[in-house]
Amino acid sequence: MLRRLLGVVALICAGIAVPAAAHADNPIVQTVYTADPAPLVHNGRVYLYTGHDEDNSTYFTMKEWRVYSSADMVNWTDHGSPMSLTTFSWASANAWAGQVVARNGKFYWYVPVTNRATGRMAIGVGVATSPTGPFTDAIGRPLAENGEIDPTVFIDDDGQAYLYWGNPNLWYVRLNPDMISYTGAVTRIPLTTSGFGTRTGNTARPTLYEEGPWVHKRNGLYYNVFAAKCCSEFIGYSTAPGPTGPWTYRGTVMPTQGSSFTNHAGVIDFKGSSYFFYHNGALPGGGGYTRSVAVERFSYNADGTIPTITMTTGGAPQNGTLDPYVRQEAETIAWSTGVETERASDGGMNVGYVDNGDYIKVKGVAFGSGATSFTARVASATAGGRIELRLGSPTGTLAGTCTAPATGGWQTWTTVSCPVSGATGSRDLYLRFTGGSGYLFNVDWWRFA
Structure with a gap:
């Protein structure tokens, strides 16, 4: 239910031309x-x-x-x-x-x-x-x-x-x-x-x-x-x-x-x-x-008292950066729409229940001088789909597209790679999932090179 509600909100936002980066x-x-x-x-x-x-x-x-x-x-x-x-x-x-x-x-x-x-x-x-x-x-x-x-x-x-x-x-x-x-x-x-x-x-x-x-x-x-x-x-x-x-x-x-x-x-x-x-x-x-x-x-006041704190949608600022050149779990998320997590057969968790148009935001990814390839561990009991690597928003610059093939099962894993261009500096990365109808594929982890 929660994933469906988030998906509806994302569609409404798109319909009224609210930029997704504003999430x-x-x-x-x-x-x-x-x-x-x-x-x-x-x-x-x-x-x-x-x-x-x-x-x-x-x-x-x-x-x-x-x-x-x-x-x-x-x-x-x-x-x-x-x-x-x-x-x-x-x-x-x-x-x-x-x-x-x-x-x-x-x-x-x-x-x-x-x-x-x-x-x-x-x-x-x-x-x-x-x-x-x-x-x-x-x-x-x-x-x-x-x-x-x-x-x-x-x-x-x-x-x-x-x-x-x-x-x-x-x-x-x-x-x-x-x-x-x-x-x-x-x-x-x-x-x-x-x-x-x-x-x-x-x-x-x-x-x-x-x-x-x-x-x-x-x-x-x-x-x-x-x-x-x-x-x-x-x-x-x-x-x-x-x-x-x-x-x-x-x-x-x-x-x-x-x-x-x-x-x-x-x-x-x-x-x-x-x-x-x-x-x-x-x-x-x-x-x-x-x-x-x-x-x-x-920040505490000078006398040690705690200031009045108000709820925000922005949250705390990032304290550090994320290294894309080491293995990152797919369930490492700053913001997501549509997806859920579940136990993975290989241990730990994986991202699943992925529909067309769902995405994961990873904030402050330190690409440095530039990434040239992307690798992910995926599984699909259906026809699979694609992982679009978007920079700045779900509809931002397309840095690469990886195909997640059918593997014969939701926990039958394979590793896929694709070339990447334009991913430099520190950027917010959006893994946008595309494909046909129904659940597309699961993702266990990813890494750039």
Whole structure:
């Protein structure tokens, strides 16, 4: 459904002569609906962990989590779903907002799910040796359970890790170094109006804190960025001199906006810049239960406060370039129309469900003095089609055309090459797919020479 809606929008734009190059890069994933972003910086890349809203949802219907990564904040590689409800044998539903942290050479994914035995929300922990998984259940049972949601984990400079979560309350525990157990009692953080702002019209919840805490530290100051005052939510924040408080409410980070009555924040520093992740309902068919993750670059004020950040369609500027002379996964995308991704038989993911006129945009491709050839790994159970290499827009300068032949199956792969001319400097590359009716072919990876 989502791919069809995006295709319709593209046709409408073409019909009213809106140049395709005007397509922006927020939301950053267009192939599925994503929600509840949790970014992690690791080894020169940002790994973005999200929930997955099912198409046509009328509730928070979420069965799996997904992961994407980027080295430049605009071209995002889809790594698929390395963890789902079935990872936890004791969970029955609700793969909701979580977060991944790295420690001990492993990656720990803290998530809220419904405990089948109790019917309550509980916090589970997945573990993997790679940031892209696969993740397995670390302990075979809930780490903590009190019916509340939205875990976030912060590791302080002294090595002490803290797990926070909660709606309607805000809780924390001190995690042990193994990251899968804790010492001491589950402690409730006092939700005071001085600490978390004043809510009006709801005596049961006098503060603005709603859910979705994100705790981080900068220059010795602790920040708790949270979803505030449902519904519709905005993003507020508080600061403290220590990881458990006392907290002081500092104001609004992102006002209520964006066609989703919830929001959920993640904050990181990467390659010298600060980034704020959130979700909205900006994709076609989007809304409160079909959300999409987006990102903005921001700068802290001189006094350490966070400025007000507004949702944009432009998103964060590119932080680096993309090297076309090494293998690039076809599912590395700045913007796409029509296509979907799926598991590939050779491992990883591939781009599929390609129709005539669909395209993928890859931003800031550093061609340098010029490319002379293009190679791609393709498969087709039908007659195949063509990959047009366009520069600047889907209808921009044609730098080359590669034919993707029939191979006898959607996972029966062959490698094709074609000559290229005019691809120099740093350009936005559009892989435009053309051919007959129906699905044309799949693409696993590509590379220029």
